[in-house]
Amino acid sequence: MKGYNDRMNGRSITELTALQEQMRHCHLCAKAGYPIVPRAIFSGPVTARIMVVGQAPGGREVERGLPFSGPAGRRLFSWLAQAGFKEDEFRKDQYITAITKCYPGKGKSRGDRVPTAAERELCLPFLAREVELVQPELIIPVGGVAIRHFLGKMKLDDAIGQVYHKDGRSIIPLPHPSGANIWLNRPKSKLLLQQALLLLSDASWQ
Ligand code: SF4
Structure with a gap:
């Protein structure tokens, strides 16, 4: 396990704080007319x-x-608990973000609206900068939209349960916990999810 000083090498708290301030005050989507909650x-x-x-x-x-x-x-x-991560420690030590940072509001049917491609395009430079500043060793894209961003278009069946290596870091995708209910109900999907959790708990991605 790398120490704190090793992890600080080349990373700037000041730059990340400045980026976070910029994200907190961003109104790009609201200005473009999207019904988001700008927070x-x-x-x-x-x-x-x-x-x-x-x-x-x-x-x-x-x-x-x-x-x-x-x-x-x-x-x-x-x-994540099944993979050995305690929520309070994980929240304290690891970074959690999203493809678009603001709540998109309700969709036409049940559930929340999926951000449009244009909203994603507006917000993605923030994610690129977060990755650049944090330099995570492992990225966990959660759900189809995030998986597509990092790995390109693929079926959940092909994405879940695999570890990918890209730009010097590992990527272990997970299904969206609420958006993939139908997919998650299949016995085959449960096995793929278990495989993904095993990969997360394994030291091999480290
Ligand atoms: S979703 Fe992203 S680009 Fe859109 S207003 Fe929020 S921070 Fe800005």
Whole structure:
């Protein structure tokens, strides 16, 4: 396990704090007419070894100002617990963010609206800068939108249960805890998820 000073090598708390201030005050999507709640949600230190990247925060996350703090988060952290990560330690030590940082609001049917490609394009430079500053050893994209961003278009069946290596870091995708209910109900999917959690608990990605 690398020490704090090793992890600080080349990382700048000042630059990450400045970026986070910029995200907190960003109104790009609102100005472009998208019905978002302009409050960027993310958490974690510049020394994080793991970066979790979701699709976008939900309503509960906005109320609490904390990523993955609603029902989807409970399920995600129950999975991570199976891989040996305690939620309080994980939140303190690792970085959690999303493809778009602000709550997109409700969709036409049940559930939250999926951010459009144009919103994603507006927000993605922030994610690129977070990755650049934190330099995580492992990225966990959660859900189809985040998986597509890092790995290109692929079926969940092909993505889950695999470890990928890209730009010098490992990527272990997970399904979205609330968006992939139908997929998760299949016995084959449960096995793939277990395989992904095993990979997360394994030291081989480190
Ligand atoms: S989602 Fe991203 S680009 Fe859009 S307003 Fe929020 S921080 Fe800015």
